[in-house]
Amino acid sequence: MTSWLGRVLEVEVGAVAHGGHCVARADGRVVFVRHALPGERVRVEITEDNGGSFCRGDAIEVLSASPHRVPPPCPLAVPGGCGGCDWQHASPDYQRSLKASVVAEQLQRLAGIEREVVVEALDGGPLDWRSRVRLVAGRDGRAGLRAHHSHRVVALDDCPIAVPGELDDVLARRWRPGSELEITTDGDGEVHVRELSTVRGKVRARQLTGGVAVQHAAGRDWRLDAHGFWQVHPAAASTLAAVVGEWAEAPSGGTAWDLYAGVGLFASVLAAQVGAAGHVLAVESGRRAVADGEKNLADLPQVSWQAGRVEHVLASAAKPVDVVVLDPPRKGAGKAVVESIVAGSPDRIVYVACDPAALARDLAFFGTHGYSLTDLRAFDAFPMTHHVECVALLS
Structure with missing residues (x-):
């Protein structure tokens, strides 16, 4: 052809x-x-x-x-321009409608689930929300984002979806070509910048400002690695924690698993539900996140931490379990993890997902073990992009 x-x-x-x-x-x-x-x-x-x-x-x-x-608010959101956004040419309401259609189509096609979906807006509007940005320096040393499906760097003068002022210092200087720059604005407004460069085949990280972020969510203050996992949208962490708490309904004195736990956002919610007589197992593969989680939840002895792959840790975990919460990476949990979860015979599973296709595939796996989707909420946690955050309740 x-x-x-x-x-x-x-x-x-x-x-x-x-x-x-x-x-x-x-x-x-x-x-x-x-x-x-x-x-x-x-x-x-x-x-x-x-x-x-x-x-x-x-x-x-x-x-x-x-x-x-509508006219894109960024002049680089055009053919051949920046690949960071997908839907700047659509009104915010219509963007959410498009995302709802995608979630519904993925559920139907991959899991055989027919469901009407509504994508809810988060507080703050479609611009000025992105608190975590990863840039790359082009051949001229200017920082920017890559074009869609390309290694070509599109230099930035500004980014309308980033938190205001977040990128000012980074964009004002020149960098070693090829260097990657991780920028995070935390809950107190402090900007943290780390430079990643490859020298003789080895990646070197250099913290330029900050390093330990302060975040506020679920009624707690958190201190964590500024470049470790945390929700990108400032309103997302508290919103998701509230939905998880509403749906988990972990019984007092019961047992819960928080899988892909990060620094323990959802574990803190589950711990409040099971109380001092209960137990929450938090599983996370990132050892820095586990260390941060142990410090942040030191006042909750009912939470125990295990570092490692979820399916490996769950193989020896005490069973049965009352409630499971999982927030896997974009690729989803996968069949092995699903089987490890259902081996615990939980009454309820709350699945937080940043990719609707991965969610649908995993729901199909759960369906073969008798778990069905009983509720679903979707949030526009990444306005202007095609990404959408979902929370699913299975029973």
Whole structure:
């Protein structure tokens, strides 16, 4: 098949798909189109074609616009520009509608679950929310973000979704080309910057400012590695902790597991429910996170920590368990972890997910063991991007 790379096509844009693009068809092939919206007619330039049944492209001209199209607030959110955002050309309400459609489609296609989904906005609006940013220095030493599906660095002068002022010092100077820069604004407004550079094949980390972040969520103050895991949206941690607490209903004196526990946000909620006579097992593979978690929850002796892979730790964990909460990485938990969880015969499972496809695959695994989805909430914890945070209750 002759490559379509660089070819320009006129297409009718169809439904939204997972990943920040919409589906169109041309000459019997599927075209995944970025910078378009369902129902539009656009001219699309093919940017990737590896052969086969599909290719990818950017909408370079809108011939018939959706009523939900708006001017992007960032001049780099255009074809060939920054790859950090997916939906700046859609109104915030419509962005949430698109994400709801994606979650519903993934649940139906991968888990056979028919469910109407609503994506809820978090406090703060669609801009100025991103408290954690990872930049890379281009050949000229300027910091920026990579273009979509590319190693090319797009230098930034500002980023409208970042917390105001967060990137000012980083963007004002030049860096070693190829260096990666991790920037975090914590709950007290302090900015933490770490530079990662590769020298003779070894990655070296240099903390430039800060290092220990202070966060506030679930009625507690937290101190943790500024570049370890914490929710990116300032309102997300407390919102998710509240939903987990509402749905977990861990019994007083009972047993709960907090898997992929981070520094123990959900473990703190479960500990309050089971009380001093209960037990919460917090499992986390990152040893720095475990150390931070032990310090943060030192006042809760009912919480015990285990560092290691979830399926390995659970193999020797005391069973049965009343409630399980899990917040796996983007790839999901997977079959082995699901089987380790159901071996504990929990009455309720609360699953926090940042990827709807991974969530749906894992729900299908749980379904083969008799667990069904009884409730679901979805949150727009990453406005302007295609990402969405879900919380699922299984029983």
